[in-house]
Every structure is written in C-alpha cells, then in structure tokens.
Amino acid sequence: MAGGIDGRPAGYGSPMLKFPNSGLYAITAENRHSPQALADAVNAALRGGAKVIQYRSKSSRDQRQEARLLLVECRAFQVPLIINDDVELALDVGADGVHLGKDDGSIVDARKRLGVEAIIGVSCYNSLERAVEAEALGASYVAFGRFFPSSSKPNAPCAQLGTLTAAKQRLHLPIVGIGGITHENGRSLVEAGADVLAVIDAVFGASDPEKACLAFKPLFN
Helix, strand or coil: CCECCCCCECCCCCCCCCCCCCEEEEECCCCCCCHHHHHHHHHHHHHCCCCEEEECCCCCCCHHHHHHHHHHHHHHHCCCEEEECCHHHHHHHCCCEEEECCCCCCHHHHHHHHCCCCEEEEEEECCHHHHHHHHHCCCCEEEECCCCCCCCCCCCCCCCHHHHHHHHHHCCCCEEEECCCCCCCHHHHHHHCCCEEEECHHHHCCCCHHHHHHCCHHHHC
C-alpha cells in the first residue's frame, strides 16, 4: 500500500492525534445496548475529561458501526480513539491507533499497516523487560497491570507498584496503569509512576460516566 505524505497509508483519512502524557484513558465495556447508546456513554466520558478512548469489544456484531460512531465523538473533542487488538478494524475506520496484547501481533507489523503516526500501545503486564523491548520497537505507550481485582480481567496476573517506578526511571514514553482502578485507589499508581490511568468499569459501569470521569481529574493535577 502506498504511503501518504504524513507516513500513513494513502487515503487513510485525517491526521492522527497524539497519545496524552497524562490523564484518564477510558476503555469501553461490552455493549449490551445499541451502538448509539455506547456512543452516548463515550460522549459523556469525553465531557467528563477523558483524554483517550479505547474501543474494546469481544462479542459485538456491530464493531465497525460502533467504532465509527465512537470516532465521530472522539473527533468532536480532539481525543484519540484506540482500537483494542484489531489492527484491521483500526485501519478500516480510520482510528488513531491500536492496543496490542501479547497475542495480538507485532508492533512492527502494526506500524507498517497503520503508518508512522499511529498510536501503538502494548500490554506489558508486570514485565519491565517487555516494556523496554516495546519502546525499542517503536511503541507509543506501554501499559502495566492489573493492579487491583478486576471484573473485566479477573484472571489477569497481578502487577506491582515497583514495576511502575522502575519503568518511570527507565522509559521515555507514557506509562499506563490498568486493572480495577478507581478514583479512590488510583493515586497510588500515579505516585508510583503511572502517567495515565486506564479504566473500564469505573467509568462505563457507572450510572453517570461524565461524573465518574470528573472524579479522576484531581489525581492528575
């Protein structure tokens, strides 16, 4: 595929946004309602100050429709949209990037598909070595976790606060903490070295996602 003038695949759409250096990273929960209801919840999270949105769906039959609706919301707030796991879906809808777990393909391949400006995040669990390798391969950010019990990932291995501290000392890209994070327990992660906190249930499991996001704001001031 021919490259565009900004290093993205030709015809890929508007310029990509950058991953934030600090703030709340809101990850969508499984959508049991309509695509528009999901978009409305994301709009509320953006009004509450979410700095990045990740579309995460393991079961929806409407992934492209949902992702496109979320992209419209994110563009209105100039906030990047990341697609979980699926490089082709990110490419198809014109999202700003992709988040890769250990079984979701390589950073190098994702970069080739999405272009040099794409945001590519990598799950590093509790492994500083994986994070160092990810940075060397061109990751845009690394994520560690889970740090607390999580209904979204109940069997995920636990990560340690010391890993965040070591990562902060060694890496030169944004560090994300994930897993069971709330506005009550998130401060410990920020103090240990997390730049960005990624949450699912604490935002999209709340009755008011806007208010839920606003509750995180003091952690980053």
